[in-house]
Amino acid sequence: MKSKLIVTTLTDQVEANIIEYIKENKLVPGDPLPNEKEFVEMFSVGRNVVREAMSRLRMLGILESRTKRGIIVKEPPLLNGFKKVLDPQLLSIPTIKELMGMRIAMEVGIAEFVFTNVTHKDIEELEQIISRQQAIGINNLSIEDEMQFHKKIYEVAGNNFILNFYELMQPVFLFAKHNYESYFEPINKKLQESGELVTHTDLLQAIKDNDKNLYQEKIRRHLRPYWEFLYNYNKRK
Amino acid sequence: MKSKLIVTTLTDQVEANIIEYIKENKLVPGDPLPNEKEFVEMFSVGRNVVREAMSRLRMLGILESRTKRGIIVKEPPLLNGFKKVLDPQLLSIPTIKELMGMRIAMEVGIAEFVFTNVTHKDIEELEQIISRQQAIGINNLSIEDEMQFHKKIYEVAGNNFILNFYELMQPVFLFAKHNYESYFEPINKKLQESGELVTHTDLLQAIKDNDKNLYQEKIRRHLRPYWEFLYNYNKRK
DNA sequence: TTGTTATATTTGTAGGACAAAAGGGATTAA
DNA sequence: TTAATCCCTTTTGTCCTACAAATATAACAA
Numbered sequence: 001m002k003s004k005l006i007v008t009t010l011t012d013q014v015e016a017n018i019i020e021y022i023k024e025n026k027l028v029p030g031d032p033l034p035n036e037k038e039f040v041e042m043f044s045v046g047r048n049v050v051r052e053a054m055s056r057l058r059m060l061g062i063l064e065s066r067t068k069r070g071i072i073v074k075e076p077p078l079l080n081g082f083k084k085v086l087d088p089q090l091l092s093i094p095t096i097k098e099l100m101g102m103r104i105a106m107e108v109g110i111a112e113f114v115f116t117n118v119t120h121k122d123i124e125e126l127e128q129i130i131s132r133q134q135a136i137g138i139n140n141l142s143i144e145d146e147m148q149f150h151k152k153i154y155e156v157a158g159n160n161f162i163l164n165f166y167e168l169m170q171p172v173f174l175f176a177k178h179n180y181e182s183y184f185e186p187i188n189k190k191l192q193e194s195g196e197l198v199t200h201t202d203l204l205q206a207i208k209d210n211d212k213n214l215y216q217e218k219i220r221r222h223l224r225p226y227w228e229f230l231y232n233y234n235k236r237k
Numbered sequence: 238m239k240s241k242l243i244v245t246t247l248t249d250q251v252e253a254n255i256i257e258y259i260k261e262n263k264l265v266p267g268d269p270l271p272n273e274k275e276f277v278e279m280f281s282v283g284r285n286v287v288r289e290a291m292s293r294l295r296m297l298g299i300l301e302s303r304t305k306r307g308i309i310v311k312e313p314p315l316l317n318g319f320k321k322v323l324d325p326q327l328l329s330i331p332t333i334k335e336l337m338g339m340r341i342a343m344e345v346g347i348a349e350f351v352f353t354n355v356t357h358k359d360i361e362e363l364e365q366i367i368s369r370q371q372a373i374g375i376n377n378l379s380i381e382d383e384m385q386f387h388k389k390i391y392e393v394a395g396n397n398f399i400l401n402f403y404e405l406m407q408p409v410f411l412f413a414k415h416n417y418e419s420y421f422e423p424i425n426k427k428l429q430e431s432g433e434l435v436t437h438t439d440l441l442q443a444i445k446d447n448d449k450n451l452y453q454e455k456i457r458r459h460l461r462p463y464w465e466f467l468y469n470y471n472k473r474k
Numbered sequence: 475t476t477g478t479t480a481t482a483t484t485t486g487t488a489g490g491a492c493a494a495a496a497g498g499g500a501t502t503a504a
Numbered sequence: 505t506t507a508a509t510c511c512c513t514t515t516t517g518t519c520c521t522a523c524a525a526a527t528a529t530a531a532c533a534a
Contacts, residue, residue: 067525071485
């Protein structure tokens with residue numbers, strides 16, 4: 001029984017059919033795909049529909065087409081699609097809060113990898129980053145400066161996917177931080193006054209002391225304010 | 238200087254242009270977009286190109302179109318695109334290993350949330366899951382059974398994004414586990430013999446004891462074998 | 475065999491056509 | 505005046521044709 005409301009378009013169906021075709025025929029990266037005309041006949045649809053479906057898969061990086069040479073299956077970059085939806089302008093506050101929770105979990109969770117991989121050279125680099133930041137002054141710190149330290153931590157962890165993930169989410173974090181600081185007083189200042197501020201220096205010290213549990217506790221307290229503030233920020237900008 | 242090799246198609250450009258249009262005009266979910274014809278004129282391209290670009294954004298969930306009512310901006314589900322590239326058939330072993338590393342980090346990192354949120358009722362449910370699994374026998378456990386426990390943990394953590402993320406990655410984990418066990422002896426058996434097996438019972442005990450650090454250590458040891466085995470598995474199936 | 479040329483194929487792009495759906499306006503009824 | 509109904513117009517979804525650019529393939533020449 002078909003509802004009058006169109007829930008899936010032909011393009012949606014053909015897109016799913018092509019994915020199914022790849023799975024059923026066990027195509028792996030490098031394998032050629034039937035060309036447009038063959039899909040048109042296979043699914044009995046117009047060429048536009050097939051092209052729209054393939055265009056989507058090409059955007060995700062699952063397919064690659066070379067003029068005349070046909071279309072091949074590709075190992076897709078994992079975050080092609082994710083990147084495009086991570087626009088703070090489009091996301092609700094609860095969603096942004098969940099992303100921030102994800103970040104906290106990740107950054108606590110990679111501690112294991114960080115402590116396994118970290119070298120003296122890494123520690124030196126982290127010290128340099130911190131001293132550059134101190135030269136600027138903790139309250140004049142640009143958000144990009146602030147993020148350098150964390151990025152380096154992610155690099156030490158040695159997982160490219162997690163690093164990419166973090167970098168893609170940065171615009172969202174910037175939004176959260178910027179909004180916090182424009183509606184309230186700067187986070188750093190507030191925490192400094194209450195004595196709860198966990199600085200990058202504190203984090204680095206825990207790394208130097210090889211105290212993983214302490215590091216995890218500190219990184220949590222370092223990030224938590226951004227997460228908690230989102231509780232009280234329930235309207236879209 | 239233009240290379241003769243076409244790196245971006247018109248569709249790619251128009252897709253980027255539409256995203257830029259949304260940002261520049263500060264459109265938020267619910268706002269209407271110009272219709273296809275207007276974009277055709279705005280960018281001086283054929284209707285097909287505009288449709289392909291919008292079809293991509295519709296797939297990601299950034300746009301929604303209703304026949305005649307036009308197109309509106311939508312808050313996109315975050316993982317629409319990610320879901321489609323998570324096909325173990327398409328991913329290389331190093332990539333799968335990075336995903337597994339991500340999972341370990343997440344599951345260690347959400348401990349904080351789990352320990353904050355967990356209730357007696359949750360613990361009862363976890364006990365029921367475990368006893369169902371023990372009734373089956375630890376070596377007869379289906380992979381789905383095995384995953385029930387972890388899914389419940391993610392639910393307790395209370396972050397929908399992380400939960401969705403985990404569920405999407407399950408096919409990849411299944412692949413890793415299945416391959417390990419078909420090439421080597423079952424993971425559980427091997428670890429049991431060496432006395433290193435961390436069972437769900439051990440994990441639950443750490444939760445009952447409210448010992449977060451121990452839990453994190455145990456969950457790491459519970460998952461690590463799958464991650465390490467990927468080191469030695471360097472060929473695509 | 476090797477190199478060149480011509481042909482055919484395939485993708486990218488443009489544009490026309492039409493059906494279905496729904497908004498808006500006009501007409502009619504109360 | 506207000507409310508209900510009908511018709512027209514707009515817009516999306518789909519199909520189709522056409523053509524340029526690129527290149528694989530075949531045919532041909534040296």
